[in-house]
Amino acid sequence: MTLTIFLGLDNHFYLSKNSCLDHCYHPRQQSESILRGQKDMASGDFDLLTLLCSVNVSPMQICQIMEQVKGPEAGTYQPKHVYDINQRTEDLKNFAIGLLPESNDAVKTIAKLER
Numbered sequence: 001m002t003l004t005i006f007l008g009l010d011n012h013f014y015l016s017k018n019s020c021l022d023h024c025y026h027p028r029q030q031s032e033s034i035l036r037g038q039k040d041m042a043s044g045d046f047d048l049l050t051l052l053c054s055v056n057v058s059p060m061q062i063c064q065i066m067e068q069v070k071g072p073e074a075g076t077y078q079p080k081h082v083y084d085i086n087q088r089t090e091d092l093k094n095f096a097i098g099l100l101p102e103s104n105d106a107v108k109t110i111a112k113l114e115r
Helices: 043-054 059-070 079-096 105-114
Strands: 005-007 013-015
Touching: 043 059, 043 079, 059 079
Parallel strands: none
Antiparallel strands: 005 013
């Protein structure tokens, strides 16, 4: 990408017609440096993540397990992404039993015990 900018006589900046705005010749990104999220997971991976979260495995440990299972060429999962995925799953489960996200922990606990 080449940008040519010049200052006009009216004290404004202008983009030259000789500028090239095409992105090209980018080096290929290594697969282990590609960040992965929920959209990149297969259903089996998502089931494994849900199982690990249900037994209170930390997001960092889940990322390490996923890397061991999938291999480094499958990309990298960030602990924050794993935590967010688990939180969304919990919110959907709570919503399915009639709890809103604004419900406090006491209400959620009572509803889960009654179920």
